[in-house]
Amino acid sequence: MSDTLSKIEKRTAYILILPAVFLVFSIILFPIFANVWISFKEVGLKDIRIPEPRAKKIVKSIKDNPDQLKVIYKLRNSSLILEIRDVKFQDKLPKNIKPINLDERCRVKSNKIYCEFGNWEAKYKENFQILLKSSDGKELNKKELKTIKPKLTGKSDNILLNTNFTLKNFKKVFFQNEFFELLSTTFYYTFFGTIGSIVFGILTAQLVNQKFFGRTFMRSVLLFPYVGPVVALAYTWELLLDPYSGTLNNLLMNFQVIQEPLNLLGQKYLTVNFFGFDLKLRLALTTVIIFEIWRYFPLAFLFILARLQAVPKELYEAAEVDGAGPLQKFINITLPQITAVISILFMIRFIWNFNKFEDIFLLTGGASGTRTLPINVYEQGFTISDIGMGSAVSIVIVALLLVFMFVYFKLIGKRADEN
Amino acid sequence: MKTKSVIYYALISSIFLFSLVSIWKILVTLQGVEIKNFNFAIIITLGIAISLLNLLIGEKLNYYIKSTFFAFIFTFVDGYIVQIMPIWYNIGIFAILIFFSFKINKYNQKYLASEHSSQLVVFDFLTLFGIVLFSFVILFPFYMMLITSFKTQAALLINPLDFSINFNQDFKELFKSYFVIFDTYKFGRYILISTFVSVGTVIVTLLFAIPAAYAVARLNFFGKNFLSTSILIIYMFPAIVLVIPLYTVFSQLGLRNSVGGLLIVYTATTLPVAIYMLQGYFRSIPKELEEAAIMDKLNWFGIIIKIILPLSIPAISSVALYVFMIAWNEFLFSLMFLDNPNSFTLSRAIQYLSGDAETPRQYLMAGSVVVTIPVLLIFVYFEKYLVSGLTAGSVKG
Numbered sequence: 001m002s003d004t005l006s007k008i009e010k011r012t013a014y015i016l017i018l019p020a021v022f023l024v025f026s027i028i029l030f031p032i033f034a035n036v037w038i039s040f041k042e043v044g045l046k047d048i049r050i051p052e053p054r055a056k057k058i059v060k061s062i063k064d065n066p067d068q069l070k071v072i073y074k075l076r077n078s079s080l081i082l083e084i085r086d087v088k089f090q091d092k093l094p095k096n097i098k099p100i101n102l103d104e105r106c107r108v109k110s111n112k113i114y115c116e117f118g119n120w121e122a123k124y125k126e127n128f129q130i131l132l133k134s135s136d137g138k139e140l141n142k143k144e145l146k147t148i149k150p151k152l153t154g155k156s157d158n159i160l161l162n163t164n165f166t167l168k169n170f171k172k173v174f175f176q177n178e179f180f181e182l183l184s185t186t187f188y189y190t191f192f193g194t195i196g197s198i199v200f201g202i203l204t205a206q207l208v209n210q211k212f213f214g215r216t217f218m219r220s221v222l223l224f225p226y227v228g229p230v231v232a233l234a235y236t237w238e239l240l241l242d243p244y245s246g247t248l249n250n251l252l253m254n255f256q257v258i259q260e261p262l263n264l265l266g267q268k269y270l271t272v273n274f275f276g277f278d279l280k281l282r283l284a285l286t287t288v289i290i291f292e293i294w295r296y297f298p299l300a301f302l303f304i305l306a307r308l309q310a311v312p313k314e315l316y317e318a319a320e321v322d323g324a325g326p327l328q329k330f331i332n333i334t335l336p337q338i339t340a341v342i343s344i345l346f347m348i349r350f351i352w353n354f355n356k357f358e359d360i361f362l363l364t365g366g367a368s369g370t371r372t373l374p375i376n377v378y379e380q381g382f383t384i385s386d387i388g389m390g391s392a393v394s395i396v397i398v399a400l401l402l403v404f405m406f407v408y409f410k411l412i413g414k415r416a417d418e419n
Numbered sequence: 420m421k422t423k424s425v426i427y428y429a430l431i432s433s434i435f436l437f438s439l440v441s442i443w444k445i446l447v448t449l450q451g452v453e454i455k456n457f458n459f460a461i462i463i464t465l466g467i468a469i470s471l472l473n474l475l476i477g478e479k480l481n482y483y484i485k486s487t488f489f490a491f492i493f494t495f496v497d498g499y500i501v502q503i504m505p506i507w508y509n510i511g512i513f514a515i516l517i518f519f520s521f522k523i524n525k526y527n528q529k530y531l532a533s534e535h536s537s538q539l540v541v542f543d544f545l546t547l548f549g550i551v552l553f554s555f556v557i558l559f560p561f562y563m564m565l566i567t568s569f570k571t572q573a574a575l576l577i578n579p580l581d582f583s584i585n586f587n588q589d590f591k592e593l594f595k596s597y598f599v600i601f602d603t604y605k606f607g608r609y610i611l612i613s614t615f616v617s618v619g620t621v622i623v624t625l626l627f628a629i630p631a632a633y634a635v636a637r638l639n640f641f642g643k644n645f646l647s648t649s650i651l652i653i654y655m656f657p658a659i660v661l662v663i664p665l666y667t668v669f670s671q672l673g674l675r676n677s678v679g680g681l682l683i684v685y686t687a688t689t690l691p692v693a694i695y696m697l698q699g700y701f702r703s704i705p706k707e708l709e710e711a712a713i714m715d716k717l718n719w720f721g722i723i724i725k726i727i728l729p730l731s732i733p734a735i736s737s738v739a740l741y742v743f744m745i746a747w748n749e750f751l752f753s754l755m756f757l758d759n760p761n762s763f764t765l766s767r768a769i770q771y772l773s774g775d776a777e778t779p780r781q782y783l784m785a786g787s788v789v790v791t792i793p794v795l796l797i798f799v800y801f802e803k804y805l806v807s808g809l810t811a812g813s814v815k816g
Contacts, residue, residue: 006639012719013640016630020690021646023627027665027687028653034664048667160667207549218550220802221557226809227798228561229748231766232787235773236564239780245579247449247563254448254580255457294556302810325535326542355657358750362770374659381663382755394660405655 032398038391040165045385047159051079053087053120053152055128059145067134068100069142073150075117077124084124084154089115091150098135103128120154169392177376177393186372188282189289189360190353196293198345201300206334208301209308219305226298234362237291241265268369284368288360292353300345307341308334347408351401373397424537425474431544432523433466438548439515440497442555447508449582458500465493470523477527486520522547561791568596568785575780596785604772604782605760606789613765613790616678617746620685621739624693627686628738632697633723637709647698654691658751666755676759684752689742696741696808700734701727733804740801741808747794765790 056074073091077084089106091113093099099108106115113130132145173179208219225233240247243261252258262270262283270283315333324332357374360366366375373393381390441457448454469489476485494513498504530536566582567575574581584593591598600606634640635647665684666675674680704727712722728735753767763771769786772778798805 009638010640013634013638013643016634016638016719017640017646020627020631020694023683023687024653024690027684028656028661028691031661031664031668032656034668035660038664038667043667048670050671158671160671203549204553207546207553210546212546212550214550218554220799221554223798223806223809224557224561224795227744227794227805229750229766229787229790229794231748231750231769232564232791233560235769235783235787236560239567239784240560240563245576247579250579251445251448254455256455299809302806306810323534325538327538351655352657355659357657357659362750374657377659377663381666387663387667390663394663398656398660401656401660405652 035391035394035398038160038388039169039395040167041160041388042164042166042168043159043387045382045387047081048387049079050158051077051082051084051122051154051156053084053089053117053154054078055089055150055152057091057146057150059142061142069097069132069145071130071132071145073128073130075120075124075126075128075152077120077122079122079156081122082156082159083122084120084156087117087120087152087154089113089117089150089152092148093132094141094144094148096134096136097132097145100131100133102130106130169386169388172389173392173396177389182371182373182376185285185369186354189285189292189356189370189372190350192289193292193296193353193356194346194349196289197297197349198300198342200293200297201304201345202338202342204297204301205304205308206330208305222301223298225295230295230358231362233295234291234359238265238363241287265364266368282369284364284370288363288370291363292356292359295359296349296353300349303341303345304338307338311337343411347404347411351404351408354401354404355397421532421536424531424540425471427537428474428526428531428540429467429470431541432470432519432526433463435522435544435548436466436469436515436519437462439519439551440512442551443511443515447504447511448580451578451581451583452505452508454501454504456501458497461500462497465496469493469520470526473520473523474526474528474531482524486517486524489520490516564784564787564791568781568788569593570781571595572779572781596779596781597789600772600782600785600789604768604786606765606768606786608761609763609765609768610789612678612762613747616681616685616764617743619682620689620746621742623682623686624689624742625735625739628690628693628697629723629728629735631690632694632701633719633727635694636698636701637706650691650695654695658688662751662755665752669756675756676762678762681752681756681764684756685746685749689745693738693742696738697731697734700731704730736801737804737808740797740805743797744794744805744808747790 054076058072058074060070060072062068062070073089075089093108093111093113095111099113102108102113103115105117106113108114115128204222208215208222212218239245241249241264243249243263243266246261248264249258249261253261264287265284267283270281272279272281311334316329319329319333355374356372357378360370360372360375361378364370366372366379371379373396377390377393377397379390380386380393437457437459440462444454444457469492472489473485480488490513493516494509497512498509501508526540531540563582566584569584570582586593635643635650669675669680674683708726708730709722712726717725748766749764750766750770753764754770757763757767760768760771765786769783769790772786773783
């Protein structure tokens with residue numbers, strides 16, 4: 001009895017989870033594996049269009065011969081690179097129409113024309129004609145003929161499915177792609193973005209954890225940058241930071257903080273004189289990092305605030321009795337309570353900033369020294385149109401990601417053991 | 420009274436006063452009024468003088484008289500320095516000073532003599548300073564977005580610092596950018612598509628996630644542990660590594676440029692977190708209820724509909740709102756999959772607008788306002804639900 005029950009239970013469970021598992025598998029896991037496949041191939045953006053036989057139908061009436069019509073099919077191979085084999089053609093005729101002197105590749109069977117055109121090489125073109133005659137003497141209906149669309153089929157190689165593999169893409173990724181520059185930019189962006197958002201998260205959480213007028217309002221406002229759509233916010237910032245008509249530069253110049261406008265998003269380096277040393281600051285990258293911090297510190301804030309509100313009040317009261325000041329309370333009570341959250345946050349944010357694409361793409365498009373690995377995926381795949389290269393860069397990202405995840409789950413496991 | 424505390428108090432309060440006044444000056448500058456200087460030295464000196472006076476006077480004077488007195492002195496001196504200003508500028512300065520004297524009123528000689536007083540003073544003012552600064556830094560871009568959408572290209576180029584809006588003009592003139600984006604750029608259609616995709620994603624995600632989450636939470640089956648741990652791992656894979664294979668496959672299947680294709684992708688990317696959130700909640704529902712239902716010969720479908728769903732409205736709402744927000748704001752996939760203006764989502768449409776360098780910026784900002792307002796409204800209205808969604812979903816973002 002219990003055996004059948006557990007069997008039913010199992011079957012129900014599989015029915016319930018299967019749709020979700022199937023969807024996630026086909027849209028998330030399959031592409032990750034497909035990346036590996038594509039990255040070993042030389043595929044360009046234009047190659048992924050499957051070659052198709054196409055026909056454009058033109059119907060013409062013939063002078064002095066109202067019961068005849070000429071139909072021209074402009075046939076072509078849509079691909080400029082690949083041939084199509086065994087092209088088959090099929091078109092329907094209205095009932096009262098019969099073709100005359102039909103091409104020898106074709107035959108008629110119950111009001112349908114069937115043709116076999118054989119193989120079409122790349123760029124193949126042909127104007128194929130048929131003369132039609134009315135079989136019952138009635139006038140032919142041009143419109144009716146036009147609305148019937150011919151059907152064409154053919155076989156072709158799908159460049160993605162053949163088994164020619166190459167290591168070229170990976171060679172290019174590591175040796176011709178300024179790989180180490182890319183990697184260092186990505187790490188710089190990720191590290192400072194993460195640290196910055198956590199620092200501001202701690203500050204704001206500490207702030208909101210106190211009692212003041214308008215506290216709930218403040219809490220909502222702090223989450224605005226994260227909740228707002230990235231497109232709108234990035235373009236607003238772009239206008240704000242514009243060197244000539246942007247508000248920020250004009251304000252700074254108005255109050256004589258700077259003399260010349262700063263091209264905050266378009267300038268790679270800013271040389272700052274610091275006690276006689278010339279320091280080169282990555283200007284555009286720094287701006288992008290600041291945007292990143294502005295947009296994502298709310299998450300750190302939420303996490304840390306939740307943790308702070310769970311700290312027992314007695315701890316603070318006891319510290320007060322012992323004569324601890326606010327600074328001591330923060331260092332000795334608050335910080336130890338939130339270190340666990342911070343380390344987890346650090347890992348999560350690190351992984352996510354590492355993969356951030358939209359923010360940089362919308363602000364600078366990867367120009368002026370802000371090219372990170374995810375931006376490079378897009379550039380390789382869709383700007384340079386080299387799908388294989390784009391996939392190879394994706395594989396590098398996935399590999400690094402797996403390393404980070406390993407560390408992250410180790411860390412979580414360790415925390416779980418401690419508790 | 421400790422000297423150290425007094426110095427800290429005077430310095431930090433005057434810096435706070437300076438930042439308040441400066442922010443006010445920035446806002447006034449943005450109304451087209453010409454102010455060229457923050458007058459750092461003078462305002463700091465005045466601030467120190469006022470806070471020290473506050474200590475000296477203490478409670479000898481009535482609080483109201485004292486603060487009015489401070490406000491008048493400051494407004495007068497400040498007005499003398501910056502010269503001809505509209506009267507509302509001075510009123511603002513006056514209000515800031517009233518607020519400031521209200522804040523420093525609690526610091527008297529006795530307070531500053533107490534233990535840790537210097538630290539307490541610093542912490543108090545840092546909090547105030549933080550509130551003002553963070554509100555300003557966060558709200559300013561939103562403010563700019565809104566104002567820019569009401570300006571004209573010419574006005575923006577002549578004086579980029581003039582944020583004032585002429586409310587006397589015709590209603591049609593004022594909202595011109597909005598009329599243009601709806602008439603010329605078909606934003607009405609994009610709103611419909613975005614709404615359809617987001618609401619569709621919510622519905623389909625819930626349809627897939629609720630049964631799966633129930634199975635993970637309640638039923639025993641082979642591979643259950645593996646499934647529940649892999650949910651989170653899968654969730655951590657970013658969209659950018661999925662983009663190329665999905666693009667190629669969708670191109671070959673003819674699913675690009677279709678709203679349906681987008682819906683499938685959004686659903687798949689939000690499913691893991693939806694399942695993760697829901698199963699956590701389902702576990703907290705007492706098992707006895709279901710056992711009673713099994714006695715009543717309800718099958719799993721009945722159990723989910725009649726018992727689980729009514730009890731988990733809060734969790735389902737937060738999942739729904741979170742998924743809606745993700746789908747509404749999503750950009751990368753809509754950029755990759757849509758290149759026919761007839762099937763754009765709002766985000767993609769705005770990016771398309773900006774791709775044309777000729778597009779006046781007020782149209783861009785009007786579009787941005789249109790895409791931002793629904794999410795912000797939903798967020799403010801349903802904040803409680805969304806915050807729990809955000810916290811659970813924050814492994815991604």
